[in-house]
Amino acid sequence: MNYEELGLRVGIEIHRQLDTERKLFCNCKTTPSGGGRIIEFTRWLRETQSELGEIDPAARFEMKKMRRIIYRADTECTCLVEMDEEPPHMLNEEAVRIALTVAKLLGARPVDEIHVMRKIVIDGSNTTGFQRTCIVATGGRIVIDGFEVPIQTITLEEDAARIVESTPTHVIYDLSRLGIPLIEVSTAPVITSPEQAVKTAYALGKILRATRRVKRGIGTIRQDLNISIRGTGIIEVKGVQELDLIPKIIDYEARRLRHLLGLMEELKKRGITPENIQAERPVDVTDIFASTTSRVVSRKISEGGRVYALRLPGFCGLLRSIDDEGVRLGKDLSEYAKAWGGVEGIFHSDELPAYGITQKEVEAVASRLNLKPIDAFVLVADREREVLEALDAVKNRAAEAITTVPGETRGPRPDGTTFYMRPRPGSARMYPETDIPPLIITQSLLEEIASNLPPTLDELASSLSKKHGLSSQLIWELIDSERLEEFEELVGIGIQPGFAASFLTEGYKELRREGYPVDEVEFSKVKEYFELVVRGVTAKESAKQVLSYLSRNPSSSVGEALDKLGLRAPPLEEVVEQIDRLIAEITSEQPHSDPTGPLMGRLMKIYRGRIDGAFLSELVKKRLSALRNR
Amino acid sequence: MVESWQGYRGRVREILLAAGLDIGDEVEVVKPDGEVYRGYLMSRYEHAEDGYIVIKLRNGYNIGIAITEGVVIRRVGPGPKPAFKRPEPPKLDPNLPHVSIISTGGTIASRVDYRTGAVKPALTSEDLITLVPEIAEKAYVEAEILLSKFSENMTPSDWDKIAQKIDEKIRSGYSGVVISHGTDTMHYTAAALSFALAGTPIPVVLVGAQRSSDRPSSDAATNLIAAVQIAAYAPFGEVVVAMHDWHSDNVIAIHRGTRVVKMHTSSRDAFRSVNAEPIAYLRNNELVLNDEHYNKRGSNSYDYRPGFSDEAALVKFYPSLSPAIIEYFLERGFRGIILEGTGLGHVASNWIPTLRKAIEMGVFIGMTSQCRFGRVNMYVYDNGRDIKRVGVTPLEDMLSETALVKLMWVLARTRELEDVRRMMLTPIAGELGYRTLPSSMRPEQT
Known part of the structure; x- marks a missing residue:
């Protein structure tokens, strides 16, 4: 695909947890182990009205759901601050220092005084209904193959609560993660290709890791991508965890946006206006499906649900994929229906008859709707209220498709495609966190940070390779697999560097290939095992055997593994x-x-x-x- | 006091005023090294360091910029002026019970100006029902502002003002009254109203919030909705406090005004009934009565008696506290003192001569316990018997704060020691109990 011709523009926001001892605004530790007393409580969030009187689209989206929010708090790593029952403490200075170090490494300019802001988020992921966030530095740049990508901001913010369960009526969050410091580095939207994007993300990741003060492992890093092509709104893809997905997602979005632009032209050509669409009303067609062979529809009807159809004038043939690449408007409409109405999905006329819905039923619906050959329709079966909400969303989205390719917040799928999550929030709904006084960044602090800058990862790799007599390729493998810290710990207790390095890279890789979930084994166990090796209790040749055992038996201790496997040294x-x-x-x-x-x-x-x-x-x-x- | 403009003082204030700047104006700040910042001028946190200005960047973030030698501030133009469009308020139904909402301080509902960060309180009924539309489904509400005070600044004369206003409402036939109040001293006001409005024929519900109303998670709206529901429909005529029972939003406890204290600095469940159970709960919007002994709605026992004396004091005893503190109050002409003693009701034995002197002067001395829970009993230990013997009055299971407020109220009606004693021990508004029950299990929370 010719991205340049499309006018592709991508900006990246990298979020990474900092490995501080305490959370950003309280004294809870940042290493939840799940050992405390658990309490559960119920809350509702309501949108705060702005002085402007306008309602934020993202906030309205959440309000419409009015879901009960249930919070689960583990008192081992959650206090009244995360529960929104105590004002925040002062901004964690350890986190500020790390952010200032990153700022220095990126040539960004620290602000003179940090002001903590409240950014409204009412999906429940923050107990307060807002995320506390602050700019630590602005400006800076990173150079990718000679191309300069400007940095817009470096911010510190509190990580959100982790979602445990989500249903149309309630959502459960675990509060352990809430308040862990996150650093966010945002680039300007100047990136013009998927390859450049992944290189930028990798390079920024390297800078963050050079501080040696970021958390590692699943869920500690998330990338947001802001993607647009000429003539479209901005698509914000939230929470991409793997680097490899970045180019796939950008490519997918570029294709999807191009497809939607094409549809827009076609709809204009057909002379359809948004008013045509908005004039449509959902029609109850439950009777047509009274003895349907569609399992989904008959189940919904037997549960007391209704089937409604909505005519989409002029949309015939436009809902299904036209380029065989999985991109189709029908899918987007279905996602809108799910997100706004909480329904399981939609059927549309471009794909029918299918799924047990017969030609006869399709014709009956078409005649009920007075469908012309150029029209399409959408069917939804569920509880009446949800159906009407869903069809309302479908109608609005279809009307929009005629005049614009709207900006959206989307989520990534593991295959590199994306799905609609919610509208993009309106202009920043931020106001000062008055419970926290501003923090002055003094010249002496900046000097101290400048004179204690960590080596870059490249410098680190070459010095480690020299120190341990290992190939720089092996060291980079450790760095890229984020196991450098573990390597240093094993060497620190007396394991031979060559063995430690190849075990942590090749050893893990091999076992992973064989299907062992080795990445889930806590490193503390691995280290304990090697301590036993050093003491002569067992021999390092059993390392892979023990690791594979521990990965399949997560509740087993190292000692039990040795006994089970008969790996203890004899007297x-x-x-x-x-x-x-x-x-x-x-x-x-x-x-x-x-x-x-x-x-x-x-x-x-x-x-x-x-x-x-x-x-x-x-x-x-x-x-x-x-x-x-x- | 240093002259301050929007939180700016001294040299920076001069510079801003000289540049003809207004809060919200778009400004450009150029640092000596050429770095340029553009944004909207914000007011400054009153207690922050001098020498900085705050601007809001286009992305919505505020930052502080040091105004050092050589920094140039230029006005670019006026910032966008917001045109406030209030959403259409829901229609009020005159057939629903009429509830008066009287604001005395704190903000039970507010909206945020995201440009400046300013929080604007809801001032009118329309404002209030726009922000908390649920109350319009429960009652025909009328809101008004009586006072705008931090609750720590409230005085007995404010209690009188509030009582008088409520009395007007009672006489004009409202179904209930809701008083929004800062939480710090809400329990003192609740006790005061309980005595001044004894036997009220309608519910008088005090309500506050532990999280300010400008946040999405505020408990203000849920507490207010509960208060309006109680005011409109509760079967009792009592002065009560409606606040969260626990950390959850779905259970609101309705505490008797003379039995409640604030027991947490910040948590939503700060208010607890002591030596008594809450009168009722609102559990998922459903009224659950928890005590059958209450004054019935519409009863004709109403006895409006406002007036509080400021000649009463509350003294918390601690080990080594000198009885000279009592002398101080005597010299100032105080007519009554509540001692918050230790355990069953004790102060050090070296206090006895001073206490005797005070009582001989006709000053009422009442004893409560700093244990909070339980009843005083001055017969168990010698020291207690000695203190009792000189004329100190044990106040049963009354809360210290309630005892103080009651004493202020009693002293406004009589100064005769014997009358004061008698009235202090005569139950007026559920402040005294004669049976102490074991603490019950916490009610089911969800």
Whole structure:
């Protein structure tokens, strides 16, 4: 696809959790382990009216749902601040320092005074109904293959609560994550290709990691992409976790937007106006489906639901995919229906008859709606209120399609496609967090940060490669798999660097390929295992065996794994006896040659994974010389 | 006091005024090194450091910029002026019970000016029902503002003003009255109204919020809706406080005005009934009565008696506190003192001579306990018996704050020690109980 011709513009916002000891606005720790007392409470959020009297589209979207919000608080890492029962404490200075370090690394300019703001978010992900956020620095740049991508802002904000369950009537959030410091770096929307976007994200990620103060692992990094092509609104794709998805999503969105622009032209050509669409009213067609063979429809009817049809004048053929790439307006309409009406989905005439809906039923609906050949229709079966909400959303979206390609907030799917989540919020609904006084950034703090800048990852990689005598490729593998810190910890307790590095990279990769969920094993267990290796309780050759066991038996302790697998070293006396016996055996077989080689071979066969090879070889040497001396 | 303009003082204030700037104007700030910031001038946090200005960037964020030597501030033009369009308020139904909402301070409902961050309180009935439309479904409400005070600034004369206003409403046939009030001293006002409006024929419901009404999570709206519902429909004529029962929004506790205290600095469930259970709960908008002993709505026991003396004091005893504190009040002409003693009702034995002196002067001394929960009993220990013997009056299970307010009310009617004693021990508004029950299980929360 020719992105340049389309006028593709992408901006990236990288969000990453900071590895601070305490949360951004309270003294709770940032490492939830799920061990505390759990309480659950119920809340509702209501939109605060703005002085302008306008209602924010994103806020109206949430208000319309009026869902009960249930919060689950683990008191181990949640206090009254996260519950919105106590005012926030002062801004966490440790987090400010990390953000200032990032600012310095990106050549951004720190503000003189930080003002914490409240950004209205009423989906429940923040107990307060707003997210606390502040600009720490503005400006700066990152250079990608000679192309300069300007940085707009570097902000610090509180992470939101994690959604546990969502139904049309209620939503459950876990508060443990709420308040963990997040840094957000936003680029200007100047990126013009998917490749450039992924390179930018990678480069920004490297800068953040260079601080060595960001959290690692699943869910600690999220990228938002702002995507547009010439003539469309801005699509904000929220929460992309994997780098590999970035180019796929941008490509998908570029195609989707291009398709929608094409539809707009076609609709204009057909002479359809938004007023034509808005004039349509949903028609109850439940009777037509009284004895339908569609399982979904008959289930909905038997549950007391209704079937409604909405005519879309001039839309015939425009709802289905026209380019075989999975892009179609019908899918978007269905997502609007789901998001606004809470229904399971829609049927539209471009795809019918199908799904058990017969040609006869289609014709009956068409005649009920006075459908002309150029028209399309949409069917929804569910509870009446939801159906009408859903069709209202469908109608509005269809009317919009004639004049514009609207900006939206969308979510990513694992295959690189996206889905409609909600409208984009209107102009920033932000007001000052008056509970927190502004924080002055002093010259001396900036000087201190400037003189303690961490090395870049490139510098770090080359120095580590020198220090440990490892290839820089191996070091980069550690960095890219985010296991550098773990590598340093293992080396710190006395594991040979080469072994630690290849275990953490190749070892994990191999087991992952074999289907072991090794990334879910807490590193503390891995470290405990290696501590036992250092103490001679077991041998490092058993590392993969133990890791694979732990990944399949998450509740098992390291000790239990060793017992289960029979990997504990036998008592020393027993080994010495064995060595002596084998020496006698081998020397009687081959009295004139050096027994070391065959001896080690036979010993390793017996003790592999239980006793360290080097230790065994040392022991053999000692025994042989003792016997010789005798 | 340093002259301040929108929170700006000194040199920065001079610069801003000289540049002819107004809050909300678009400005350009150029730093000596050429860095340029553009945004809208904001007012400054009153207690922040001098030497900075605050601007709102186009993306909505505020930042502070140091106004050092060589910084140039230029007015670009006026910022966008908001044209406030209030959404159409819901229609009020005159066939619903008429409820008067009287504001005394705090903001029970407000809207935010996202340009300046200013929070504007709802001032009229229309404003209020636009912001909390649910109340229009429950009652025909009329809102008015009586006072605009932080509750810590309230005085007994304010209680009188409020009582008088409510009395007017009672006499003009309202079904109920809602008083919005700052939470810090709401329990004192509740006690005061309980005595002044004893036997009220309609519910008088005090309500506040622990989270300000400009936030989406505020408890103001849920508490207000509950208060209006109670005012309109509760079967009792009592002065009550309606506030969250716990951290959840779906249970509102209705506390008797003489039995409630604020027991948490910030949590929504700050108000608790002590030595009594709440009269009722509103659980998921459903009234659940919790106590059958109440004054019935429409009863003819109403006895409007306003007036509070300021010659009463409350003294919390602590180890080593000198009885000279009592001398101080005697010298100032106080006519009554509530002692918040330890345990069953004690102060140090070296207080006895001073207490005797006070009582001989005709000053009422009443004893409550700083334990909060339970009843005083001055017969159990020698010291208690000695204190009792000199004429200190044990006040049963009355809350210290309620005892103080009651004493102020009693002293406004009599100054005879014996009469004061008698009235203090005569139940007027549920402030005294003669049976102490074990604490009950917390009610089911969801």
